Amino acid sequence: MMTAAPLRLRLDGAALVRNWRTLAAMSGAAACGAAVKADGYGLGATAVATRLAAAGCRDFFVATWAEAEQLAPLGLPVSVLHGVRPEDMPVATTGIARPVLNSAAQVARWQQAGGAPCDVMVDTGMNRLGVAVEEVEAGLLDGLVIETLMSHLASADEESPMNAVQRARLAGLEGRTSARRLSLANSAGIALGAEYLFDLTRPGLALYGGVPRGEFAGLISQVATPEAQVLQRRRVRAGETIGYNAIYRAPADIEVAILNIGYADGYWRGFSARGTAHAAGHPLPVLGRVSMDLVAVGADSLPSLAEGDWVTLDYALPRAAACSGLSQYELLTGLGARLDRRWMSSPSEPDVDGPD
Numbered sequence: 001m002m003t004a005a006p007l008r009l010r011l012d013g014a015a016l017v018r019n020w021r022t023l024a025a026m027s028g029a030a031a032c033g034a035a036v037k038a039d040g041y042g043l044g045a046t047a048v049a050t051r052l053a054a055a056g057c058r059d060f061f062v063a064t065w066a067e068a069e070q071l072a073p074l075g076l077p078v079s080v081l082h083g084v085r086p087e088d089m090p091v092a093t094t095g096i097a098r099p100v101l102n103s104a105a106q107v108a109r110w111q112q113a114g115g116a117p118c119d120v121m122v123d124t125g126m127n128r129l130g131v132a133v134e135e136v137e138a139g140l141l142d143g144l145v146i147e148t149l150m151s152h153l154a155s156a157d158e159e160s161p162m163n164a165v166q167r168a169r170l171a172g173l174e175g176r177t178s179a180r181r182l183s184l185a186n187s188a189g190i191a192l193g194a195e196y197l198f199d200l201t202r203p204g205l206a207l208y209g210g211v212p213r214g215e216f217a218g219l220i221s222q223v224a225t226p227e228a229q230v231l232q233r234r235r236v237r238a239g240e241t242i243g244y245n246a247i248y249r250a251p252a253d254i255e256v257a258i259l260n261i262g263y264a265d266g267y268w269r270g271f272s273a274r275g276t277a278h279a280a281g282h283p284l285p286v287l288g289r290v291s292m293d294l295v296a297v298g299a300d301s302l303p304s305l306a307e308g309d310w311v312t313l314d315y316a317l318p319r320a321a322a323c324s325g326l327s328q329y330e331l332l333t334g335l336g337a338r339l340d341r342r343w344m345s346s347p348s349e350p351d352v353d354g355p356d
């Protein structure tokens with residue numbers, strides 16, 4: 001048996017499912033999938049996909065074939081966003097997932113291998129992955145059996161004229177290929193309006209508590225909350241400093257708790273002197289610089305806080321992003337391997353709502 005870690009990630013499965021249902025309702029008649037790449041944005045792809053599949057999700061997106069292999073035991077419909085390299089072909093042709101073909105070379109590679117049903121990414125302005133609109137119009141995809149023809153928005157989290165341009169480019173390909181479905185919207189794109197929904201939406205961030213646009217405020221619940229144990233409580237005398245580079249100097253005698261979490265766990269240095277935590281309803285401000293494995297918080301507000309107690313780091317994503325200067329995506333996907341992931345409900349009872 002493994003010793004329990006002194007830091008953990010509390011995961012609210014009911015909130016995850018609630019977020020998916022909210023996004024599915026906002027998706028209208030379009031199916032609502034789930035981006036579970038980067039190990040479910042740092043929460044654990046298998047645990048996330050199991051819960052969302054139980055709630056009715058039928059379209060899962062990963063980046064690589066290694067990620068698809070990790071999900072394969074669940075037997076769910078998975079699409080691999082990064083397509084197929086030559087070295088991916090042995091696993092890709094086993095049928096554990098559909099590739100999202102991204103280039104003419106990948107289309108040729110897939111057709112030569114028999115051309116099983118696939119997805120295709122068309123580039124409408126992101127200039128990242130995807131075949132060109134002109135290539136599709138010229139017949140590149142003719143004869144290919146396509147499940148979903150998709151594109152990806154560059155600026156869905158902003159009011160940008162680019163959104164409508166990208167939407168029109170994808171819409172212009174309707175009926176030009178064998179694709180059964182068109183798909184454009186990520187989380188933010190779902191809020192852009194009905195004409196952005198097409199047949200399938202692909203949220204990631206908002207499933208996990210991210211709020212990419214104001215429309216989602218109040219509708220999306222926090223899912224992931226880091227907690228760390230107090231390793232030591234100490235008194236710091238007036239004029240003494242705390243941590244690397246001594247950036248915090250105690251203005252008076254203060255009480256400090258040292259927590260077992262640091263930037264190696266995804267509690268980034270951006271939280272230095274700015275982050276906050278709490279225990280038993282009392283606020284505990286981060287003092288000084290975040291270390292690799294430790295952080296100091298002021299404990300004057302909670303005289304009873306002692307070695308072994310658990311402290312909750314404030315990690316509501318919009319606030320934590322503003323506070324740390326990191327994106328909500330980085331905050332989630334950077335959560336480290338040393339955190340014990342603790343789901344509050346079992347996958348078979350995703351509807352059990354705990355107190356919020």
Ligand SMILES: *Cc1c(COP(=O)(O)O)cnc(C)c1O
Nearest residue numbers: 035152186187188202203204205
């Ligand atoms: C990551 C990704 C998504 C999900 O985006 P969010 O902004 O996290 O909702 C959707 N589609 C593609 C192609 C992606 O790469």
